[in-house]
Amino acid sequence: MLIKKYKGLLLPLAMILGVLFYKQxxxxxxxxxxxxxxxxxxxxxxxxxxxxxxxxxxxxLLSIHLVSSIVIYALCYVAFEPIVSKSILVGLVCPVASSSxxxxxxxxxxxxxxxxxxxxxxxxxxxVAPIMFSLAETTADLTFIQSVLILLAxxxxxxxxxxxxxxxxxxxxxxxxxxxxxxxxxxxPLWSMAxxxxxxxxxxxxxxMGGQEIRNIVLIVILSLLMCILQFLLGRKIGKAxxxxxxxxxxxxxxxxxxxxxxxxxYFSNPLTTIYCAGYSLWQNIFNSIQMYLxxxxxx
Numbered sequence: 377m378l379i380k381k382y383k384g385l386l387l388p389l390a391m392i393l394g395v396l397f398y399k400q401x402x403x404x405x406x407x408x409x410x411x412x413x414x415x416x417x418x419x420x421x422x423x424x425x426x427x428x429x430x431x432x433x434x435x436x437l438l439s440i441h442l443v444s445s446i447v448i449y450a451l452c453y454v455a456f457e458p459i460v461s462k463s464i465l466v467g468l469v470c471p472v473a474s475s476s477x478x479x480x481x482x483x484x485x486x487x488x489x490x491x492x493x494x495x496x497x498x499x500x501x502x503x504v505a506p507i508m509f510s511l512a513e514t515t516a517d518l519t520f521i522q523s524v525l526i527l528l529a530x531x532x533x534x535x536x537x538x539x540x541x542x543x544x545x546x547x548x549x550x551x552x553x554x555x556x557x558x559x560x561x562x563x564x565p566l567w568s569m570a571x572x573x574x575x576x577x578x579x580x581x582x583x584x585m586g587g588q589e590i591r592n593i594v595l596i597v598i599l600s601l602l603m604c605i606l607q608f609l610l611g612r613k614i615g616k617a618x619x620x621x622x623x624x625x626x627x628x629x630x631x632x633x634x635x636x637x638x639x640x641x642x643y644f645s646n647p648l649t650t651i652y653c654a655g656y657s658l659w660q661n662i663f664n665s666i667q668m669y670l671x672x673x674x675x676x
Contacts, residue, residue, distance in 0.1 A: 387665040390568040391658065394575025398583070401576035408634060409534050411570040412474050415563045417538035419477045419487065422557035425546075427488040433618040434493050437627045438500055440614065445469055445508070448603075456595070458513075462644050463596050463652040465512055467603065470636035470653065471501040474535055475570070476626040478563035479664055483671050485622030493627045498535060502527045505639065514643040526642070530635065564668075571661060574634050578654040581637075581647060593651055600655035604629065608663060630664065633657035 394401060445468040452461040472494050480490040506523030518526070545552060608629030615624020636653035 385665070385669070386564060386568040387571060387661050387668070390572035391575050391661060394572040395579050398576040398579035401573055402580040404573050405577045408570045408573050411566050411573075412534050413538050415475050415478055415566045415570070416535065417541060418556060418560045418563045418566075419475075419481065419491070420538055420542045421554070422481075422487065422560055423491065423542070424488060428492055429488075430492060430496065431489060431618075433489065433615065433620055433624070434496055436614060437493055437611070437624065438496055440610070441497060441628065442500065442504060444610075445504075449508070449512075452599075457592065459646060459648050460592055460596055460599075462512055462646075463640065463649045464599060464603070465508065466636050466640045466644070466649055467600065467631065467633075467652040467656050469501060469505050469508055470631040470633065470639070471498045471531070472627055473630045473632040474498075475563070475567045476630040478567055479630065479668070480622055480626050481560065482564055482668055483622045485626070486620055489620055490623045490626060493623065495535065497627070498531050498632075502531060509639075509643040512644075527639075530638065570634075571657075574657065578637065578650075578657065581650060582654065592648060596648075596651045597655035600652045601659050604656055604659040604663065608660075630660050631656055633660070 445465075448468055449461060449465045452464045455461075456464075474494060477487055477490045477494060481487045502524055505527060506518070506520050509523070510520070542556075608625050611628030612621045612625035615621040615627070618624070631653070633653040633656055636656075637650045640649040640653060641647075
């Protein structure tokens, strides 16, 4: 099938279409959570529940995410203007993308280790994000409990509904549930659709922001590129020590930039704080497109 053969080209094509047709596509932004739920359902369909356990690599990756976020933000706070450091903070705190398990599977990585990290990392961010944003002088008039509940409502329905749906199907319709694993390849085209809509929304926001603060915008985009390279390389290096280089790279490198953009608007209100996540989304998807293209070429 053509989609399977050229899946590595779907991501760059989705980004280009999202930018070109941003006026038409950005209105479908509410469709993205539905697409992510479908992606996760197909990703979970082939899960071996007995292999889904917390491992040492999960603890190390979570620790590095937390510590590096604090250290790098502290350095940026000293070196740059507040708006730049806040934009970077949002991207640093941002959890691993829910769809990262689809990329891990496409690249031949361990799906169970990836999904366990995704669940734990999102749980960590729900607790840590309100604290760090408060220290960074958030403009949102929210208590800690309110922040946690809002993030829970935003993150966990998307992640857990597909999981619970599969558990129910395994219990009452076991044969049917395992048939869905044959269609796991649909995760990549569905992710491309979600990416296209996200890029259209980001393009729409940047264009309507106007030409203000162009120096800070360029600086933030360059920093997002450097951080993307650093996090992918660091993740792969750590993962390699546990024979999980693909999982490690995605765990630290692929961020839920859609959630990051939402957090930036919610906690800081200034549109400039969304730029880091917008730029990061571009770099991480270019990197993943290259990885998938090289993987498919080697396979063939």
